[in-house]
Amino acid sequence: MDNISRRGLLTGAGAVLAAGALGVPTASARSLDLPASKRFKMSATTNEFFRSKPLWGPTVMQSFAFDTPNNRLFTGQLRSGTPENSGDLTLSQLNFSGTVLGHMYLNGFGHxxxxxxxxxxxxxxxxxxxxxxxxxxxxxxxTRFPWKDGQTLTPASVTKWKPVSGGTVYTPAVDQRFGQLGVRHSLSDGMHINVYSLAAARTGDFSKVLATFKQPALTPGVAFQGWTLYGAYAYFWEGEAYPGEPDETKANSKLWCYDINAGQLVDSFLTLAGKSLTYREAEGMAVYGSTDGTARLYFGFASGVAGDRRANLFYRNTLV
Known part of the structure; x- marks a missing residue:
C-alpha cells in the first residue's frame, strides 16, 4: 500500500521540473510526445492467471514484474520481521503457475x-x-541489478541514480515492448513521472526525457497501489482491502489509463475481479508481452489472513 499518496502527493497544480544534477532539462508539467501505440481497454474481459499463492516469507505482495523474453515473474514484498520503514524488502521469483523458485533480500531499499x-x-x-x-x-x-537467487544486497552494494534533482519517493516501471523506463517521483506539488529510453537509463544516462507529466488525481482517499507503462500510455491501480469477510459492496479497486501524449485520463474501470477473496487488497501491476498480440496488462491482489497472505494475479489483453 502506498500511504504516501494519502498525504496529498496526488494533489496540486501543474509543476515545472528542476534541472537535475545528471543534466535533466527543465520541462513543463507535460512535454514531448511518445510514439503512438494502442492502449489496454480497462473494461475488457478479466482473465485469471493464478490465485492464492504464497510468496517467500510469506508477506504481502506490493508489486511484481515480468522478464518477458525469459518468461520470468518477480514480486516485491516488505521483508517479514523487520520494521516497515526500514526499507528491507524480499524479492520472490515465481513460475507462471505461482510456485516460488527463489528469493533475494534487499536491505534498506524502500517500499x-x-x-x-x-x-x-x-x-x-x-x-x-x-x-x-x-x-x-x-x-x-x-537502481538496477542482476537477479541472483539467495543474494542479499544493500544500497552500498549497487549502483544508484537520482534522475531528477529534488525528487524523492522513487519507483521505476519497465516497458520492455517499447524500450522505455518510467520513473515515478515526488516533487513539492505531488507525484510526477518521467519517461526515458531504457537503453540509455541502464547506462546511467537520464539526460534526455522522452516525456514528463504530473500524475493525475485519482479517487480521493483511496490508496495508490501500483503503476506501469505501455507505449504512450500509463496505467494506475488503486484500492483498499476488504474490512472483513468478502463483501463485493466494499470493493473499490480501480484501473486507470492515462494518455501521456494527450495529457489526460482516457479510461477507468472499477473491477470486481477476485471478489470472493478474503482481504483482497489491490497490489501491483505490470505488462507482459513482446508484441501487441502477446501483450497483457496484469493487476494483483493480496489475500488471506495476517501471517499467511497470498498473491493473486489477473489480466486484461484487449488493446484498442
Whole structure:
C-alpha cells in the first residue's frame, strides 16, 4: 500500500521540473510526445492467471514484474520481521503457475510500490528504488541489478541514480515492448513521472526525457497501489482491502489509463475481479508481452489472513 499518496502527493497544480544534477532539462508539467501505440481497454474481459499463492516469507505482495523474453515473474514484498520503514524488502521469483523458485533480500531499499524487470540475454535485471528514507520507508534513488537467487544486497552494494534533482519517493516501471523506463517521483506539488529510453537509463544516462507529466488525481482517499507503462500510455491501480469477510459492496479497486501524449485520463474501470477473496487488497501491476498480440496488462491482489497472505494475479489483453 502506498500511504504516501494519502498525504496529498496526488494533489496540486501543474509543476515545472528542476534541472537535475545528471543534466535533466527543465520541462513543463507535460512535454514531448511518445510514439503512438494502442492502449489496454480497462473494461475488457478479466482473465485469471493464478490465485492464492504464497510468496517467500510469506508477506504481502506490493508489486511484481515480468522478464518477458525469459518468461520470468518477480514480486516485491516488505521483508517479514523487520520494521516497515526500514526499507528491507524480499524479492520472490515465481513460475507462471505461482510456485516460488527463489528469493533475494534487499536491505534498506524502500517500499516496492513498483518494480521492473529487464532481460539481458538469459539474465534478468531488476529495477527498484533504493537508499531508503526511514522517515517514510521510501527510496530516494533507483537502481538496477542482476537477479541472483539467495543474494542479499544493500544500497552500498549497487549502483544508484537520482534522475531528477529534488525528487524523492522513487519507483521505476519497465516497458520492455517499447524500450522505455518510467520513473515515478515526488516533487513539492505531488507525484510526477518521467519517461526515458531504457537503453540509455541502464547506462546511467537520464539526460534526455522522452516525456514528463504530473500524475493525475485519482479517487480521493483511496490508496495508490501500483503503476506501469505501455507505449504512450500509463496505467494506475488503486484500492483498499476488504474490512472483513468478502463483501463485493466494499470493493473499490480501480484501473486507470492515462494518455501521456494527450495529457489526460482516457479510461477507468472499477473491477470486481477476485471478489470472493478474503482481504483482497489491490497490489501491483505490470505488462507482459513482446508484441501487441502477446501483450497483457496484469493487476494483483493480496489475500488471506495476517501471517499467511497470498498473491493473486489477473489480466486484461484487449488493446484498442
Amino acid at each position: 516496492a510500490v513498483s518494480i521492473g524487470a529487464e532481460a539481458s540475454g538469459t539474465t534478468s535485471y531488476i529495477w527498484t528504488e533504493t537508499d531508503v528514507d526511514t522517515a517514510n520507508g521510501r527510496g530516494r534513488q533507483i
